[in-house]
Each structure stands twice: as structure tokens, then as C-alpha cells.
Amino acid sequence: MPYLSIMKKDRNKPIVQITNHEIEQYALKMTTDESEQVKELVASSDSKLDYIDMLSGNLVGQLLKMLVKISNAKRVLEIGTFTGYSALMMAEALPEDGEIITIEMNLLYQELAEDHFAKFDTENKIHLMKGNAQELITDLNGEFDLVFLDADKVSYSFYFKQSIEKLRKGGLMIVDNVLWGGAVLHPQDEKSAALDAFNKAVAEDERVEQILLPFLDGLTVIRKK
Numbered sequence: 032m033p034y035l036s037i038m039k040k041d042r043n044k045p046i047v048q049i050t051n052h053e054i055e056q057y058a059l060k061m062t063t064d065e066s067e068q069v070k071e072l073v074a075s076s077d078s079k080l081d082y083i084d085m086l087s088g089n090l091v092g093q094l095l096k097m098l099v100k101i102s103n104a105k106r107v108l109e110i111g112t113f114t115g116y117s118a119l120m121m122a123e124a125l126p127e128d129g130e131i132i133t134i135e136m137n138l139l140y141q142e143l144a145e146d147h148f149a150k151f152d153t154e155n156k157i158h159l160m161k162g163n164a165q166e167l168i169t170d171l172n173g174e175f176d177l178v179f180l181d182a183d184k185v186s187y188s189f190y191f192k193q194s195i196e197k198l199r200k201g202g203l204m205i206v207d208n209v210l211w212g213g214a215v216l217h218p219q220d221e222k223s224a225a226l227d228a229f230n231k232a233v234a235e236d237e238r239v240e241q242i243l244l245p246f247l248d249g250l251t252v253i254r255k256k
């Protein structure tokens with residue numbers, strides 16, 4: 032069967048070009064659209080900042096929403112708020128009594144996120160914690176159903192170690208940028224080496240099962256057993 036042999040031959044091809052722009056645009060067209068309030072948050076962020084490329088975008092956003100919904104998550108922890116995009120996306124998927132704690136250390140992003148939450152998080156589900164997540168994460172009480180890691184890459188292993196303890200059994204942890212543009216294949220700098228070490232530690236951790244999706248910049252979905 033020629034098709035199968037092509038599939039087999041291609042299976043070991045290294046992934047370096049992770050996102051094909053045209054395919055990404057096509058995927059976006061075929062994906063549920065952002066709500067009007069999320070679109071307004073994007074426009075507001077864009078008008079106030081020179082770059083908004085840290086904002087995770089609709090493919091990651093819809094995946095987060097889907098995972099919040101199908102896991103029936105009620106309590107979510109996010110590390111790395113930026114201007115509030117992914118927090119607002121997840122808040123839209125939460126039940127009425129759900130809550131998100133999101134941590135941001137940059138003063139300007141805190142201010143923008145705060146404005147956005149006051150305007151768009153009409154049900155008051157999002158609580159912004161201002162400061163360094165490396166310090167604040169250790170003070171968090173109670174269990175979480177879902178954790179989204181999207182802050183400083185060199186601290187991912189630390190955030191994993193802290194938040195896995197706070198994640199309920201069966202809870203999910205979503206981690207963005209785990210392929211770092213393919214640089215984790217041959218790490219040459221601190222961030223790539225930290226991400227590679229993080230990916231390896233998760234792969235060897237008996238407490239979890241996980242899938243690293245070679246999607247956009249690489250996204251791992253981890254489930255605590």
C-alpha cells in the first residue's frame with residue numbers, strides 16, 4: 032500500500048517547521064470564532080501595545096475552552112496573564128460559580144488586564160494576582176481542576192512541581208510553548224534547555240499521563256492520574 036509506506040517514511044521526519052502559516056489560517060477559519068468581548072479585548076490590547084504576539088490566539092484559546100468544558104473544571108489557575116486573553120476565554124467556559132486565579136508580574140500588563148477584566152469579565156470569575164508567580168504560587172490554597180502554564184519558560188519545572196500538588200486527581204495541566212520553535216531538539220540557550228528538561232521530567236513522571244501536541248509552538252496536555 033503506497034499511502035502507508037509514505038506515512039511510515041514521514042513518521043520519523045524531524046519537526047522543525049512547526050506551524051505552516053497557510054494551514055494555521057485554514058485551521059482558524061474552521062474553528063469556532065472568538066466571542067465579541069474577546070475580540071474587543073484583542074483590539075484593545077493591540078491599540079495599547081506595540082506587540083501582542085504573546086497573546087495565545089484562537090486555536091489555543093478554543094482548545095482551553097473545550098478542555099475547561101469537557102473536564103467540568105470549576106477552579107482554574109493560570110500562570111502568565113498578559114492582557115487577559117486566555118483567562119477571559121476560559122472564564123467563558125466556566126460554570127456560574129467557577130473561578131480563575133491568574134498571575135501576572137508586569138505592571139503595564141497588570142493594568143491592562145485589570146481594565147479588561149472590569150469591562151469584559153461581567154460575572155466576576157477572574158481574580159488577578161499581581162506579582163511574581165515564583166513566589167505567589169507557593170501561597171495558593173485549595174485544589175485546582177485545571178492549570179494553564181504560560182509564563183517564564185525557565186521556571187516551567189518549578190511551576191509544574193508546585194502546581195501538580197495543587198491539582199486534583201484527574202485534573203488537567205496545559206503547558207504552552209513546549210517546543211520553542213523546534214529549539215528543544217538541539218537546545219543552545221537557557222530557555223530551550225529548560226523546556227527540554229521540563230518535557231523530559233514530565234515524560235518520566237509516574238504521577239501523570241500526557242500528550243505533547245506538535246501544534247503551533249507545541250502544547251502539552253497533562254492529566255494527573
Ligand SMILES: C[S@@+](CC[C@H](N)C(=O)[O-])C[C@H]1O[C@@H](n2cnc3c(N)ncnc32)[C@H](O)[C@@H]1O
Nearest residue numbers: 086087111113116117135136137163164182183
Ligand atoms: C505568553 S504571555 C501570557 C499570555 C496569556 N496567557 C494569553 O494567552 O494572552 C506570558 C506572561 O507571563 C508574564 N510573566 C513572566 N514571568 C512571570 C512571573 N515570574 N510571574 C508572573 N508573570 C510572569 C509575562 O509578563 C507575560 O505577560
